[in-house]
Amino acid sequence: MTQSISASIDADSTIKIVDKRLPGDLAMWFFILAELSVFAIFFIGFAVTEQLNTELFTASKAKLHPVAGLINTLALITSSFFVALALHAISQQKVRSTVIYLVLGQLLALVYLVVKLWEYSFLFDAGIDIETNTFFTLYFLITAFHFLHVILGMVILAYITLRARKNAYQQDISGFEAGASYWHMVDLLWIILFPLVYII
């Protein structure tokens, strides 16, 4: 847990002290930075390759299902929303609400997994796989890598749900915050991935 204290003097000379705290633990934030860096390389590499193969990428993107990406974006944003509500609930020691929000968050993550698997099978049925062309090699590599992060995020969410049910966050919620932050990172990555692959 990292803390910094800032002080300011306002017009009537009273001193305000603001305690700023980094949610979760520092190790998780370094892990998040490492993950973001790896995906940044993927995103930039994808954009550069698209610029070198514009026609191929345009034709290949047209073969993706137009609605699947949108459904997954809405599912991950809403899942992240429920996890944010869960964090707010646990900070007020509302265990029942926390568990309900976390379960809803995981159900929406499950929607993402099912739609993504359906999308892969839709492409396989059309005779498209990772070796079809450069676009689909990058598409399968990047989306499958993100898919694995969603699974890891769901394991973390399941773990903090079980701990919340056992009232394990009565004294310290930094472990909960760390898990929630990881899940929001998974959402953040998809926010960039979605327009790159489906819209642009």
Added chain:
Amino acid sequence: MNTTKIIASWFILITLTLLSVFVGQVIGNHSLFLFLVLAIVSLKGQQIIDIFMELKEAPRFWRLLLLSYVLLVPAIILVIYLL
């Protein structure tokens, strides 16, 4: 972060997502389309970082570090596509 802010942020994120899909169908100018879609990515990123991750109330260094990511990555992608 209070519940009202979290709900407002979710509404903004959903609206921006639908807007980014809609932009592609109504904007004819390719450069403007790219700029708008990638600007929306940055705005959505800011919502997730400040509200969902609660970094608005965190030490400034960490907030700016994460915000710079959602500004720089879309900006680099925009430059690549415009070259």
